[in-house]
Amino acid sequence: MLAQKLAVVTGAARGIGLAVARQLAAAGCTVLMVGRVAEAIENAAGQLREKGHDVLPHVADVTDASAVAALAARLRREFGRADILVNNAGVLLEPKDFALPQAASVFVVDPDVVAATHACNALAPLRLIQAITPLMRENGWGRIVNVSSSLGQLSEMGGCWPGYRMSKAALNALTRLTAKELEGSPIKVNSVCPGWCRTDMGGKDAARSADEGARGIVWAALLPDDGPSGGFFRDGQAIDW
Numbered sequence: 001m002l003a004q005k006l007a008v009v010t011g012a013a014r015g016i017g018l019a020v021a022r023q024l025a026a027a028g029c030t031v032l033m034v035g036r037v038a039e040a041i042e043n044a045a046g047q048l049r050e051k052g053h054d055v056l057p058h059v060a061d062v063t064d065a066s067a068v069a070a071l072a073a074r075l076r077r078e079f080g081r082a083d084i085l086v087n088n089a090g091v092l093l094e095p096k097d098f099a100l101p102q103a104a105s106v107f108v109v110d111p112d113v114v115a116a117t118h119a120c121n122a123l124a125p126l127r128l129i130q131a132i133t134p135l136m137r138e139n140g141w142g143r144i145v146n147v148s149s150s151l152g153q154l155s156e157m158g159g160c161w162p163g164y165r166m167s168k169a170a171l172n173a174l175t176r177l178t179a180k181e182l183e184g185s186p187i188k189v190n191s192v193c194p195g196w197c198r199t200d201m202g203g204k205d206a207a208r209s210a211d212e213g214a215r216g217i218v219w220a221a222l223l224p225d226d227g228p229s230g231g232f233f234r235d236g237q238a239i240d241w
């Protein structure tokens, strides 16, 4: 079944997105790897192609509406389908010294930074869902994975990093309301927390590799037809919102 699936992975030039692209390709998907820097995404795709994976680079800044429209147009023109969308591209624009959280206190963070964080982490996934879900509907199958974070859990909400935390809470809300509107359809949408991973964002002290973090995302991208929709998961296990 998976041999013909076309997966779109945003932020695929490095970190967790690159690991997700590799794992989905290894599972038999064709993967369109989306990145905003041409050289970086072409290099990343080239490395996976050398290993025999069926991947292609696509240059797009996901916060740019016209770039997202061009991505959807390419999917329709070149493939006539899009089966899996992994909204992985994300930013943490606030000071991220985890030993000095007060530098990212709600009382000092620039609201413009909060807005820019939302543009990438919450509004871009909304735009991508709007652009790509029509292709899923046409082909009668779809899986959307919003890559979220425990820092967006309302049940566990701590202080500091308001831009990042609020953007991931908003992304989780997007998962819930999209799932509600897709109820009864063959398209599933879930939020996944990859855990704390060793990437540029997570830093070198994180407990998990990018590959380990990617596994739970790939699980949600390949859910069977009786799998869940509208949930929040880590390692395939439901977690609190």
Ligand SMILES: NC(=O)c1ccc[n+]([C@@H]2O[C@H](COP(=O)([O-])OP(=O)(O)OC[C@H]3O[C@@H](n4cnc5c(N)ncnc54)[C@H](OP(=O)(O)O)[C@@H]3O)[C@@H](O)[C@H]2O)c1
Binding pocket: 010, 011, 012, 013, 014, 015, 016, 017, 034, 035, 036, 037, 040, 060, 061, 062, 063, 087, 088, 089, 090, 091, 120, 147, 148, 149, 150, 193, 194, 195, 196, 197, 198, 199, 200, 201, 202, 203, 206
């Ligand atoms: N690492 C962790 O511990 C952790 C934990 C929980 C959740 N997450 C989430 O996991 C996802 C991946 O994180 P990561 O750790 O792999 O981060 P990362 O190493 O910083 O990589 C982020 C990726 O997103 C891309 N990106 C950022 N803004 C973009 C834009 N406007 N358009 C297109 N691509 C853009 C980056 O592209 P450029 O190379 O062009 O910058 C990069 O490829 C994020 O959503 C993050 O919030 C990470």
